[in-house]
Amino acid sequence: MSKPFSTAITTPQKFLKPLALLLTFTLALAGCAGQFQTHSPTRDIEKSATDPRDYLAFQLDNQLNVLVISDPDADKAAAALSVAVGSGSDPKNREGLAHFLEHMLFLGTEKYPQADAYQRFISEHGGSHNAYTAFDETNYFFDINATDLQPALDRFAQFFIAPLFNEEYVEREKHAVHSEYQSKIRDDSRLQYDIFKTLSNPEHPFSQFSVGSLETLADQPGDPVRDDLLNFYRSHYSANLMTLVVLGKQSTAELQQLVTETFSDIANYNSARPEFKQPLFNQLPLQVNTQPNKNLRRLVFNFPIPPTREVYQTKPTYYLSSLLGHEGKGSLLSYLKQQGWADSLSAGINFESDQQASLQIAIGLTEAGLQQTDAIASALFHTIRLIREQGLEDWRYQEQAKLAALNFRFQQNSNNIHYVTRLASELHQVPAAKVLSAPYQMERFDRDLIRTYLDALRPDNLLLMRVGKGLATNQQTQHFNAPYAVKPIDKATQESWLKPTEIEPIQLPAPNPFVPENLVLLAGNSDSDKPRLSETGSDTRLWYRTDTSFDAPRADFYFTLRSAQVNRSARNVALTHLLVKTINDQLNEFSYPASLAGLGYQLYPHVRGVSVRISGYQDKQSVLLDEILKSLTAPQIEQDTFNRHKDELARQWENSLKQKPYQQSMQKISALLTEPDWSETALIAALAPLTTADLQAFSKSFLDRLDIEVLANGNIEPGTAQAMTKQLDNYLANRQKTQVQRPRIARLGKQKLLYPFHTSHSDHAATLYVQGNDKRIATRARFALLNQFLSAPFYHELRTRQQLGYIVFSSPLSLMDVPGLAFTVQSPSTPGEAIIEAIEQFIADFALTVENLDSAGLDKHKQALTGRILEKDAQLSQRSNRYWYEIDRRNFQFDTREQLVAAIEQISLADFKQAYREYLLDQPRLLASITTPNNNESPAVPAHYQRIDEDQLAAKTDGFFTD
Numbered sequence: 001m002s003k004p005f006s007t008a009i010t011t012p013q014k015f016l017k018p019l020a021l022l023l024t025f026t027l028a029l030a031g032c033a034g035q036f037q038t039h040s041p042t043r044d045i046e047k048s049a050t051d052p053r054d055y056l057a058f059q060l061d062n063q064l065n066v067l068v069i070s071d072p073d074a075d076k077a078a079a080a081l082s083v084a085v086g087s088g089s090d091p092k093n094r095e096g097l098a099h100f101l102e103h104m105l106f107l108g109t110e111k112y113p114q115a116d117a118y119q120r121f122i123s124e125h126g127g128s129h130n131a132y133t134a135f136d137e138t139n140y141f142f143d144i145n146a147t148d149l150q151p152a153l154d155r156f157a158q159f160f161i162a163p164l165f166n167e168e169y170v171e172r173e174k175h176a177v178h179s180e181y182q183s184k185i186r187d188d189s190r191l192q193y194d195i196f197k198t199l200s201n202p203e204h205p206f207s208q209f210s211v212g213s214l215e216t217l218a219d220q221p222g223d224p225v226r227d228d229l230l231n232f233y234r235s236h237y238s239a240n241l242m243t244l245v246v247l248g249k250q251s252t253a254e255l256q257q258l259v260t261e262t263f264s265d266i267a268n269y270n271s272a273r274p275e276f277k278q279p280l281f282n283q284l285p286l287q288v289n290t291q292p293n294k295n296l297r298r299l300v301f302n303f304p305i306p307p308t309r310e311v312y313q314t315k316p317t318y319y320l321s322s323l324l325g326h327e328g329k330g331s332l333l334s335y336l337k338q339q340g341w342a343d344s345l346s347a348g349i350n351f352e353s354d355q356q357a358s359l360q361i362a363i364g365l366t367e368a369g370l371q372q373t374d375a376i377a378s379a380l381f382h383t384i385r386l387i388r389e390q391g392l393e394d395w396r397y398q399e400q401a402k403l404a405a406l407n408f409r410f411q412q413n414s415n416n417i418h419y420v421t422r423l424a425s426e427l428h429q430v431p432a433a434k435v436l437s438a439p440y441q442m443e444r445f446d447r448d449l450i451r452t453y454l455d456a457l458r459p460d461n462l463l464l465m466r467v468g469k470g471l472a473t474n475q476q477t478q479h480f481n482a483p484y485a486v487k488p489i490d491k492a493t494q495e496s497w498l499k500p501t502e503i504e505p506i507q508l509p510a511p512n513p514f515v516p517e518n519l520v521l522l523a524g525n526s527d528s529d530k531p532r533l534s535e536t537g538s539d540t541r542l543w544y545r546t547d548t549s550f551d552a553p554r555a556d557f558y559f560t561l562r563s564a565q566v567n568r569s570a571r572n573v574a575l576t577h578l579l580v581k582t583i584n585d586q587l588n589e590f591s592y593p594a595s596l597a598g599l600g601y602q603l604y605p606h607v608r609g610v611s612v613r614i615s616g617y618q619d620k621q622s623v624l625l626d627e628i629l630k631s632l633t634a635p636q637i638e639q640d641t642f643n644r645h646k647d648e649l650a651r652q653w654e655n656s657l658k659q660k661p662y663q664q665s666m667q668k669i670s671a672l673l674t675e676p677d678w679s680e681t682a683l684i685a686a687l688a689p690l691t692t693a694d695l696q697a698f699s700k701s702f703l704d705r706l707d708i709e710v711l712a713n714g715n716i717e718p719g720t721a722q723a724m725t726k727q728l729d730n731y732l733a734n735r736q737k738t739q740v741q742r743p744r745i746a747r748l749g750k751q752k753l754l755y756p757f758h759t760s761h762s763d764h765a766a767t768l769y770v771q772g773n774d775k776r777i778a779t780r781a782r783f784a785l786l787n788q789f790l791s792a793p794f795y796h797e798l799r800t801r802q803q804l805g806y807i808v809f810s811s812p813l814s815l816m817d818v819p820g821l822a823f824t825v826q827s828p829s830t831p832g833e834a835i836i837e838a839i840e841q842f843i844a845d846f847a848l849t850v851e852n853l854d855s856a857g858l859d860k861h862k863q864a865l866t867g868r869i870l871e872k873d874a875q876l877s878q879r880s881n882r883y884w885y886e887i888d889r890r891n892f893q894f895d896t897r898e899q900l901v902a903a904i905e906q907i908s909l910a911d912f913k914q915a916y917r918e919y920l921l922d923q924p925r926l927l928a929s930i931t932t933p934n935n936n937e938s939p940a941v942p943a944h945y946q947r948i949d950e951d952q953l954a955a956k957t958d959g960f961f962t963d
Contacts, residue, residue, distance in 0.1 A: 001102075001132050001180065041256065046437040048411050050551040056252035057432035060260060062268040063240035064344035065209070065427055067435065068255035069247040069420075075872050076127070076905045077149035077248040078416035079156060080141035080424035084243075085236040087210035088135045088353070089274045092226050093220070095780050096212015099133040100177050101229055105140070106131075107169040107800070109158035109174075110956035115169055118155045123792035123862050124866035128417065135206060136274065136353050139425055143417040145867045149248045149774040150258060157262045160237060160505055170226045171804050172706065178214045179806035181479075183660065186761050188292040191482035192467060195290055196302065198477045199463060199486060201282040202629040206351070209479045238271035239263075243427035244861040245420040268926065273354075280304050280356050284487035285462045287373075289471040289483060293760070294655040297365035298467040299376055305819075308349065309429050313443045314448040317359060319397060320457075321347040323387050323508065324361055324380075327592040330507030332365075332383045334589060338505060340640050341369030341376060343648060359457070361795040366644055370468045377464070377497045383506055384457050385498075391508050394445045399512060401442035403597055406617075408440035410552035459494035513599035514624075516617040519553045522546055522715050530894040531711060531883055534722060537739045540708040542725045543887060547714050547876065548957075555618040555714030556880035557625065557724055560888075561732075562609040562707040562740040563715040565698075570678040570686035575698040576605045578690065579635065581645040582699075586631045594624050601628060608740045609706075613884075618715050622724055629731040635699050641693045650687055661765030661931040662807050664757075668929040669769045669822065672755060672953055673746045673815055675960070679950075685826075709887055713880045744960040745818045746953065747771075748925035753956055754945040756832065756938060758933045763805075765826040766835035771925040772819035775961055781903035784821035787812050788865040790846070794823065797842050804830050804838060817889060818961050821919075832930025833940045840942070843920050850916045855909050866901045 041058035044065075054070040090097045092623040107115045114120075122129045140159065144152045200207045209216060217225050232321030244263060248255055249657045281304055308317050325347035327333050336342035344364035363369075363376065413419070423435055430438040473483035531543035566576045584603055591601060599616035601624060612628060657664075657680055671677045678686075710728065712721035729817055748771045759765075772779045791810045799808035805827035813822040823839045830838075873879040886894045907915075919925075932939050941947045948956060 001130065010097070033039040034172075038637060042432060043252075044433050045435070046433055047590075048408055048436070048863065050410060054252050055436070056256060057435075058256060060239070060264050062264060062266055063270075064242050064244060064263055064266055064268075065432070066244045066256075066259050066263075067423060067427060068252050068259060069245070070250060070252045070255060071110075071247060072249050073872070074146050074247060074249050074416060075867065075870070076143045076416050077146040077152070078141070078143040078420045079153060079244070080139060080417075080420040081156070081160065081242055081244045082137055082139045082424040082428060083237055084137060084241040084273050084428050086136045086138050087133045087208070088276055089204040089232075089236060090205065090210070091228065092206055092208065094225070095216040096177060097217070097225075097228055097232055098138060099210060100173070100212050100217055100225075101232055102131050102133045102140075103173045103177055103373065104165055104170065104229060105159040105163050107173065107250075107862060108164040109155075109648055110162035110164060111158045112155050113164060115166070115800055116792065119796065120792045121155055123788075124864055126864035127152065133210070135210070136276070137425060137428065137523065139421055141417055141421040141424070143415070145864065146249045149250075150244075153246065153258065157266070160242070160263070160266045163233070164753050165226055165229055165233075165861070167226060169800070170229070172800065174214055174217045174225070175803040176806050177212045177217065179803075181211045181213050183763060183806050183826055184211075185380060185480060186293045187660075188294055188296055188467075191292070191477075191480050192300070192465065194464070194477045195288060195484050196484045198484075199281070199283075199286060199288060201279055203282070204278040204280055204898055206275060206280060211479075213479070213493055213538060236271055236274075238269040239266040240268050241271055241273060242266065243424050244593075245427070246425040247416050247420050255727045259780065276353050276355050280351070280358060281463065285460050285464070285494065286486055286669070287466070287489050288484050289465045289466045289473055290484045291469060291471055291473055292467055292707070294658050295469055295651040296467055296655070297363055297367065297370050297469075298465070299363045299369070299373060300465040300467065301361040301377075301380065302350065302463040302465070303359045303457050303461055305357050305453050308352065308357050308453075309354060311449060312430060312438050313441045314446050314449060315442050316446065316453045317349060317357075318442075319400060319450055320387065320453060321349075321359070322400060322596075323391055323396075324383065326509050327588055329511055329589045330509070331589075332379060332506055335371070335503060335505045336363065336376060338643065339372075339375075341366055341372050343644060365468070365601070367647060370466070371462075374496065377459075378499070378501065379503060379506065381459065381497045382501060382503050384454065385500075386506065386508060388451070388454055390449055392447045395511070396509075397442065397445035399515065402515065403512075404440045404442050406519075407598060408437060410519075410554070411440075412550070412552070412876075415874050450469060459489060459497050461818065462489065464489065485779065492760045508652070509593070512593045512596040512597055514599055514620055516553070516597060516599070516619040518619045519617070521551065521553050522548050531713060533892070534718065536722065536725050536729070538729045539723055540710060540729055542710045542712065542721060543883070544712045544718060544721045545883075546716065546718075547879065548878060552618055552876070553618055553715045554876055555621065555712065555716040556877060557614040557621055557716070557721070558611065558711040558880065558884055559728060560609060560611040560709050561703075562709070562738075563702055563705065564738055564740050565702060565705075566605070566609050567607050567676050567743070567887040572698070573605075573678050573698050574683055574687040574690060575695060576610065576702070577649055577885070578645055578687075578695050578898050579699055579702065580605045581648065582635045582637060582641065582695070583628075585633045585641055585645070586636050587628060590627050591624060594620070599624060601762065603628065607743050613821070615880075622727065623719075623726055625727055629727060631740050633703065633731050635702045637692050637696050637699070639692055642695065646687060650684055653684050653687075655733075656680050659759055660807075660826065661759050661761045661763050662767070662824050664759055665765045665767040665814075665929045665931050666813070666822060666824060668755060668757065669767055669813065669927060670815060672927065672929070672950065673748075675744045677743070703732060706732065706735045707738050707740050708732070708735075711880065711884055713883060714876050742816055745815045746957040747959055747961050748927055749956060749958050750923040750925055752924075752926040752928070752945045754836075754928045754947050755949070755953075756930050756932065756947065760934055761931075762933050763826050763828050764830060764832045764835065764930070764932060765807075766824070766832040766839070766928060766930040768823045768836055768839045769813060769926070769927045769929070770821045770919055772919065773925070775817045775963070777818070777899050777903045778906070780817070780819040781900055781907060782870075782911070783821055783855065783919070784812055784900065785865055785907060786863065786915060786919065787821055787903055787913060788861050789850075790821075793846060794842060794847070798825060798838060802838065804835060807865060817963070821899065831939055832932060833942050836928050836930065836942050836945075842887040847916065850913055853909065853913070858907075858909050858912055860906055862907070866904055869897050869901055871906075896911065920962060
């Protein structure tokens with residue numbers, strides 16, 4: 001896939017999380033290039049005291065730099081190889097070539113020539129895989145059952161040793177790249193990114209079209225694109241420009257030997273690492289208007305700044321972004337909200353290379369705010385001046401450094417595939433010894449260095465983008481047709497923004513009161529491997545478990561307030577969303593410092609009520625809980641904020657109707673079958689007449705009748721969990737007990753139904769949904785195994801061979817435990833009815849493969865599937881979420897995974913073949929959802945399908961599933 005911007009940050013970062021979490025997925029603050037300096041292996045890798053894994057860094061004779069990680073407890077092995085070349089190295093006459101090359105490497109090698117050999121092997125052994133192309137890096141990665149690492153690595157290594165670049169697939173894969181390009185043609189983030197590129201220096205490679213299309217990848221007279229692929233590969237895919245990270249159960253010595261045997265044949269051409277010394281922009285300052293497809297309003301300030309990779313140990317831009325992006329009391333965002341101009345703000349690096357970078361401040365606007373560009377710019381530059389005059393203080397830096405050190409000490413693991421992908425990328429930038437600690441390092445306060453970056457945040461060094469409906473535009477970008485108008489920012493405007501003014505509400509953050517103090521880890525785990533029901537003295541059910549297996553003083557405290565009112569009408573759904581927005585807005589200034597200190601919360605609506613999840617260091621959770629309960633029971637409903645929230649919700653629901661076609665086709669299946677379910681159109685209509693009095697009345701009645709359930713899991717004592725539950729009970733003491741049913745799922749008859757609808761996107765999409773007969777665990781197991789068996793060949797046939805589109809997949813689609821299977825395709829040219837016919841033809845043709853399947857082949861898929869299901873939790877929150885879902889489905893044995901695995905293991909070869917015939921061939925329960933562009937006529941109906949609308953569906957179903 002083509003990745004916007006660089007490997008640094010693909011979207012502006014909202015500084016709402018601790019430093020460790022923020023930098024888990026960003027490489028913007030990495031360090032110096034080319035840090036491996038010797039062939040000698042090193043174990044001197046700085047790691048957290050709680051990290052039990054063993055690390056070894058070394059360099060092969062071909063200068064491939066390697067880090068291996070031994071984790072004897074890993075159930076998934078993983079590997080990533082990063083090449084220090086990306087779209088920035090595309091020849092000017094071959095835009096998108098690096099991205100095209102990324103696609104081609106998956107389609108056969110000399111040793112494994114079948115185009116789907118790698119994908120099938122990964123899928124059949126419980127794994128996943130992907131790749132991305134960024135401006136100065138291309139990264140390939142996979143995970144797999146830990147026992148299958150060696151053969152997976154062998155297949156993976158061949159990408160970089162002897163790819164085929166088969167001419168047949170060169171021609172076919174052009175269409176996949178073009179489909180990927182077309183699938184994003186109305187994606188607003190891509191359109192704004194395209195404008196950003198268009199206005200950059202045309203002499204800088206960043207300005208080029210990085211995705212590729214049939215036009216840019218077409219054969220030219222005397223210059224076939226395959227020749228350019230080979231030349232690019234030989235020029236840049238050199239071992240000395242590669243970094244490899246491998247994680248497995250084996251010892252580091254065994255992993256080193258495995259890597260040496262497998263990857264030493266990669267050629268080393270001693271290629272030079274690409275450099276991009278041209279200035280990123282050459283005509284600033286500029287102001288640009290653009291009209292989005294969705295109803296979005298933003299003001300985005302982009303400042304070119306010096307590169308940051310070499311200063312990863314001091315992180316000056318993180319320091320500045322933390323102050324600019326702060327959301328607490330006295331912040332820039334707080335002031336803009338008070339004025340009724342903004343509802344969100346983020347700050348962070350949005351482009352990064354070895355030579356330069358760009359810092360972005362993005363502000364989400366209200367309708368009034370869209371007309372206040374000058375006032376908002378003045379407030380921003382006032383804040384920058386305030387930081388320059390008062391904010392460059394050692395104590396602020398030391399506070400950030402302390403939190404960073406805590407997060408390194410108690411870092412939360414990511415999934416192994418994400419972990420190795422990030423590390424492979426970072427190894428290009430930092431010494432191997434620092435690759436784990438670099439994202440967390442804040443070694444010293446350097447006022448002069450911070451001021452160097454602060455000095456770049458000037459009006460004469462600015463690309464300012466205004467995003468909103470109705471803004472005047474007079475041009476379009478070449479490839480994405482993004483509308484825009486651009487003009488210089490004149491001297492008078494710049495001076496007016498810098499004019500000294502006193503905006504008293506804007507102040508720099510006070511010391512963070514949520515920095516954790518009690519970091520004691522409780523001794524031992526609960527004697528049970530699942531939560532237990534704890535006595536509360538009320539009708540509130542508390543599920544509790546002490547879990548310190550992640551070696552961190554963190555805990556999760558979740559509670560849900562179920563109310564039969566919430567989903568009773570579209571009006572009540574709208575009121576629930578308004579109430580949640582009101583409470584979250586009220587809490588934001590208080591809770592933001594807590595989130596920076598590793599203690600966060602989520603308060604969100606769902607089909608049966610409202611839930612709260614508090615997660616992080618347990619030290620001050622009761623303080624945060626108390627403030628949440630105060631806001632929940634006494635929401636501050638003010639006219640201005642109420643109007644802002646209504647506008648946000650209306651735009652949110654309106655924009656959901658403009659999601660990618662494949663997303664809409666899948667969501668339509670769920671909406672058609674679920675009762676009750678309220679369409680976005682109905683919600684928008686119900687929202688419009690609501691008043692503050694309506695919300696005030698609803699906020700009280702919502703709390704009158706509740707069903708409350710609590711989960712406390714992690715580094716938390718029973719007494720603490722009970723005390724926090726008592727807090728909850730005290731605030732909601734006047735409620736009455738109620739029962740709230742889960743939504744019902746319509747039971748399809750043994751027929752084929754088709755629901756067509758229009759979208760504003762130029763692509764077509766289709767989802768063919770196959771429903772199970774019942775909710776038994778045995779049926780769910782069969783559907784899971786069917787998807788495991790079908791997903792890789794379905795992708796290969798419809799995407800790689802037939803080239804129907806870039807987005808092609810099958811997936812389990814379980815609705816309230818009703819098993820189902822969804823086949824989904826989005827295509828730039830194939831109509832939805834033709835996609836459905838292609839899916840059905842695949843199912844029919846694949847029946848022969850199923851009939852020829854033997855027990856060994858089935859067992860391989862069963863092992864892959866059960867390995868995925870039983871994959872270990874990487875973080876406490878993953879485990880807590882799993883418990884939470886079990887509580888919702890009333891399975892208090894907390895063993896759905898184990899039940900499902902046992903049912904899968906019981907499926908015989910005859911059972912599987914019978915399931916394929918019954919569910920997919922003989923009398924399937926089918927519902928197809930297809931989209932067409934608005935300017936197209938209604939689609940044709942495939943043979944044997946009955947066309948329906950929402951009102952007709954009930955008459956075509958066999959009632960509802962029961963538990």
